[in-house]
Amino acid sequence: MLNYTYEELIKHFKDILKKNSLKYTKQREVILEILYKYNKHFTPEELYMQIKNEYPKLNIGIATIYRTLNLLEESKMITSISFGQLGKKYEIAIKPHHDHLICDMCGTIIEFEDEQIENRQLEIAKKYHFLIKSHSLQLHGICKECRKKLKYS
Amino acid sequence: MLNYTYEELIKHFKDILKKNSLKYTKQREVILEILYKYNKHFTPEELYMQIKNEYPKLNIGIATIYRTLNLLEESKMITSISFGQLGKKYEIAIKPHHDHLICDMCGTIIEFEDEQIENRQLEIAKKYHFLIKSHSLQLHGICKECRKKLKYS
DNA sequence: TTGCCTGCAAATCCTTTGCATACTG
DNA sequence: CAGTATGCAAAGGATTTGCAGGCAA
Numbered sequence: 001m002l003n004y005t006y007e008e009l010i011k012h013f014k015d016i017l018k019k020n021s022l023k024y025t026k027q028r029e030v031i032l033e034i035l036y037k038y039n040k041h042f043t044p045e046e047l048y049m050q051i052k053n054e055y056p057k058l059n060i061g062i063a064t065i066y067r068t069l070n071l072l073e074e075s076k077m078i079t080s081i082s083f084g085q086l087g088k089k090y091e092i093a094i095k096p097h098h099d100h101l102i103c104d105m106c107g108t109i110i111e112f113e114d115e116q117i118e119n120r121q122l123e124i125a126k127k128y129h130f131l132i133k134s135h136s137l138q139l140h141g142i143c144k145e146c147r148k149k150l151k152y153s
Numbered sequence: 154m155l156n157y158t159y160e161e162l163i164k165h166f167k168d169i170l171k172k173n174s175l176k177y178t179k180q181r182e183v184i185l186e187i188l189y190k191y192n193k194h195f196t197p198e199e200l201y202m203q204i205k206n207e208y209p210k211l212n213i214g215i216a217t218i219y220r221t222l223n224l225l226e227e228s229k230m231i232t233s234i235s236f237g238q239l240g241k242k243y244e245i246a247i248k249p250h251h252d253h254l255i256c257d258m259c260g261t262i263i264e265f266e267d268e269q270i271e272n273r274q275l276e277i278a279k280k281y282h283f284l285i286k287s288h289s290l291q292l293h294g295i296c297k298e299c300r301k302k303l304k305y306s
Numbered sequence: 307t308t309g310c311c312t313g314c315a316a317a318t319c320c321t322t323t324g325c326a327t328a329c330t331g
Numbered sequence: 332c333a334g335t336a337t338g339c340a341a342a343g344g345a346t347t348t349g350c351a352g353g354c355a356a
Contacts, residue, residue, distance in 0.1 A: 022336090027337075064337060120269050120273075121270075130263070130297065131300055141287070143283055219345090310355080318345100328338100330333105
């Protein structure tokens with residue numbers, strides 16, 4: 001699924017830090033590790049909880065989570081999507097580009113890729129003389145499991 | 154562009170209010186009127202300013218703006234899109250469905266519709282046994298005008 | 307007249323910032 | 332050792348809520 005090993009990811013991160021005279025700290029390492037390991041979307045708060053759980057001895061503040069997420073996003077190592085009221089979620093950015101199906105009942109996120117849609121987007125941009133830097137496609141609705149639950153209730 | 158007249162819109166709104174034992178007030182009317190008249194995206198703050206401008210005598214608080222926008226969104230009379238750090242913007246929902254090209258330099262929003270993408274989305278949903286309720290497609294980048302500015306600077 | 311709506315201000319929630327201390331390179 | 336990073340608490344900004352008075356039905 002992921003096209004980098006953890007070691008390659010860390011190496012890439014260290015390179016970015018070096019280029020910007022920034023430092024490699026335990027906190028930054030752990031944040032990246034959790035995002036890599038679980039390979040799913042986290043809110044800052046969820047990430048904070050997970051770290052508290054797995055590394056109870058590590059002293060880390062929520063401010064560091066926010067600062068590090070911003071740093072990682074600027075460095076394009078992670079990406080974020082907005083969920084309206086639900087806030088912002090982050091995920092590791094080393095997967096091929098993909099879009100999201102989001103279940104409004106249980107919050108499950110299904111990822112998909114579709115070349116046809118990607119190509120069509122380029123044509124649309126061309127028509128408006130628009131230079132696309134990124135895009136975000138979210139399909140909201142009800143997932144397979146929740147549809148079953150609805151049927152039986 | 155819009156497929157309802159203002160009168161039809163107000164009638165529809167009054168129907169919704171009546172069904173829910175809610176009341177038709179000057180504040181609610183003005184908010185809807187501005188959204189209809191300008192037919193563009195507003196943040197709650199921008200909407201508040203615009204109303205203060207056009208109706209200086211009308212006493213209205215920002216809390217009412219928020220409450221009314223939430224009400225209108227629940228009633229599907231308006232829709233919102235998220236702009237990450239930049240907050241949430243609302244627009245009247247009585248146009249045919251469309252997606253957005255967003256210029257990250259000047260904030261301009263271009264609307265477009267594309268049947269091919271819509272159809273493809275349905276196929277994807279089918280594949281995952283997912284029931285689509287809505288979707289949101291945003292292409293971020295740099296618009297025609299800003300690209301010119303970049304060239305000459 | 308009833309009970310929903312409103313403005314106001316206070317309260318919340320999420321995120322960022324200032325500062326003194328701790329740590330990396 | 333210099334300069335960056337951290338935790339903590341305070342500050343900030345956006346949105347929501349409680350309340351007493353105002354207004355629509």
